[in-house]
Amino acid sequence: MTAVAAQRQVLLRQQVEEFLYAEAALLDAWDLDDWLLLFDEDAKYEVPCNDAPDGDPAHDLMLIDDNYVRLAARVTRLNNRRAHREYPHSRTNHQVFNVRVRELPAEELSVTASFTVWRFRAGRSSCYVGKYRYRLRRGDDGFRIAAKRAELDMTDLRSVGDVAIIL
Amino acid sequence: MSTGVEPWVTPATESAAQLPIVVDDPAGQRFRVHRSAMTSPEIHRAEIDRIFAKSWLYVGHESEIPEPGDFVRRPVGGRPIFMVRGVQTGDVNVFHNTCTHRGALVCRQDSGNSKVFQCFYHAWTFDSEGRLKGVPDRDAYAGGVNFDELGLKRVARVESYRGFVFASFDPGIVDLRTYLAGAKDYIDLVVDGCGGSVEMARGTNQYSFAANWKLLVENSFDGYHAESTHDTYFKYLVSIGTDLRGGVSGRPVDLGNGHAVIEYSAPWGRPVAKWEPLFGEDARTEIDRLRGDLVARHGEDRAHAMAEVNRNMLIYPNLIINDIMSVTVRTFYPPAPDTVDVTAWALAPSNEPASLRHRRLDSFLTFLGPGGFATPDDIEALESCQQGFAGGGVEWNDISRGMGRSPMANDEEQMRVFWRRWQHQMGAAADLAGAR
Numbered sequence: 001m002t003a004v005a006a007q008r009q010v011l012l013r014q015q016v017e018e019f020l021y022a023e024a025a026l027l028d029a030w031d032l033d034d035w036l037l038l039f040d041e042d043a044k045y046e047v048p049c050n051d052a053p054d055g056d057p058a059h060d061l062m063l064i065d066d067n068y069v070r071l072a073a074r075v076t077r078l079n080n081r082r083a084h085r086e087y088p089h090s091r092t093n094h095q096v097f098n099v100r101v102r103e104l105p106a107e108e109l110s111v112t113a114s115f116t117v118w119r120f121r122a123g124r125s126s127c128y129v130g131k132y133r134y135r136l137r138r139g140d141d142g143f144r145i146a147a148k149r150a151e152l153d154m155t156d157l158r159s160v161g162d163v164a165i166i167l
Numbered sequence: 168m169s170t171g172v173e174p175w176v177t178p179a180t181e182s183a184a185q186l187p188i189v190v191d192d193p194a195g196q197r198f199r200v201h202r203s204a205m206t207s208p209e210i211h212r213a214e215i216d217r218i219f220a221k222s223w224l225y226v227g228h229e230s231e232i233p234e235p236g237d238f239v240r241r242p243v244g245g246r247p248i249f250m251v252r253g254v255q256t257g258d259v260n261v262f263h264n265t266c267t268h269r270g271a272l273v274c275r276q277d278s279g280n281s282k283v284f285q286c287f288y289h290a291w292t293f294d295s296e297g298r299l300k301g302v303p304d305r306d307a308y309a310g311g312v313n314f315d316e317l318g319l320k321r322v323a324r325v326e327s328y329r330g331f332v333f334a335s336f337d338p339g340i341v342d343l344r345t346y347l348a349g350a351k352d353y354i355d356l357v358v359d360g361c362g363g364s365v366e367m368a369r370g371t372n373q374y375s376f377a378a379n380w381k382l383l384v385e386n387s388f389d390g391y392h393a394e395s396t397h398d399t400y401f402k403y404l405v406s407i408g409t410d411l412r413g414g415v416s417g418r419p420v421d422l423g424n425g426h427a428v429i430e431y432s433a434p435w436g437r438p439v440a441k442w443e444p445l446f447g448e449d450a451r452t453e454i455d456r457l458r459g460d461l462v463a464r465h466g467e468d469r470a471h472a473m474a475e476v477n478r479n480m481l482i483y484p485n486l487i488i489n490d491i492m493s494v495t496v497r498t499f500y501p502p503a504p505d506t507v508d509v510t511a512w513a514l515a516p517s518n519e520p521a522s523l524r525h526r527r528l529d530s531f532l533t534f535l536g537p538g539g540f541a542t543p544d545d546i547e548a549l550e551s552c553q554q555g556f557a558g559g560g561v562e563w564n565d566i567s568r569g570m571g572r573s574p575m576a577n578d579e580e581q582m583r584v585f586w587r588r589w590q591h592q593m594g595a596a597a598d599l600a601g602a603r
Binding site: 060 | 368372374398402528529540542543
């Protein structure tokens, strides 16, 4: 890799990191309507089961398999006082690191990152740990999410109970 | 209400409670459960001895281990066991997962295929039928050790029904078919509705929460809570085009031996075999064909029961088979009075068309899954109950709904079936004198 290419790669990663930090801030602020605006309308949000992290929603059971319509419904639900598990909301802290970026054809990026998502509610704490896989597109005003997938490293959900929050 | 199934009566070696924790008053149309049933460590210990050690407990499904040497390991009744298909016999073997030498686990992966199970501690080696095949430095043992007797220990009783494998730690328990009583017919409806052959989809839901396990029994076939607790889920269904006007209508059935089911019609579609617009026009032909096959094989009445009727069934004490917009097989165990460990699978026809399998899994994760739009709110409700119990002040839960009428699916008769059996099996261990 030439010095110019390496510098470009560093800059690209910094731009992606800034985007992921901004996304995390929206989630932690429970500003879900603005968070939804980051997604293209053909986007997917997926969380596979703990024992099948390579799960394919076409034939494997997933924990979450949202297209844009259901993602929007998830936001609507979480904004509703009758989403009892998350009313009142948990405090969350989405932490993103080990970010790696690979350029794909058609102005798309493949991004992997590690995450820890802490969740605090009613005196209890829990922590989700895993790997994000994003497919990002370059838009006129920054990146757009084409796909977000959160693969959990915990062997099961015993310590966290459910995935009612957005990872 | 009754299926006419003869109840299995446990030998009367235990005395009944003088002041039962479950108070069943048919004349007064009142049914109450003392909340110590959910909070008392003594009652929890008695449940482990009297219920979990003395019942048939679900282990897994034969389809999980189709090939010789295939195995799964998991706790059953809180004990580490593994289930393996024997290489020589083809039988489903269920073993205590412990080396007969000094105790270490011999199966240390959740699933896989192996001809041998070697304890890594001292390398004692067992085959898939449990026989002890290898002991390093065997000459060091004198004649007092008979290695033929040191094979893996089988769980006392193992039997299966329609591929559902159950085990019991009680060597004297009645056979599985007698135990299942009226529940057999409902397992048949599920399996025959799937064309006679079923499997578990890949991907398991394993979650835990801070509530007593019996609250999950109640919740798993509680028609009364759906509208209030799951308002956001039903709003979601409406938003994607499901017509909820049909409502829910049905009844509970006492299946004997503590098992019970609610069967009812509901607005949602079913991959076997009730089409709704959400499925899309393409799926309509396939669903019509499935339903036609069921009518041809089983007649219109039974095909209707398979295709259009929903079932939420408890197989006492801790197996739920809910055949609704998808089919869940869910089992659970209480490591403590206020904790429950849940494991759930999605059951499906073995040769299901890909589009219907996708639809089935989609409906499962949206309603039944811990990342969906309903189960998290159930967890919140049950934890909330458990927190309410801790405060004291109110001593009793009321489970009387529907006693004054022919009970409906959104009444609580199915819960009373469970609780009567629970009190019977607990006997003097569920006595108010001890609880207070």
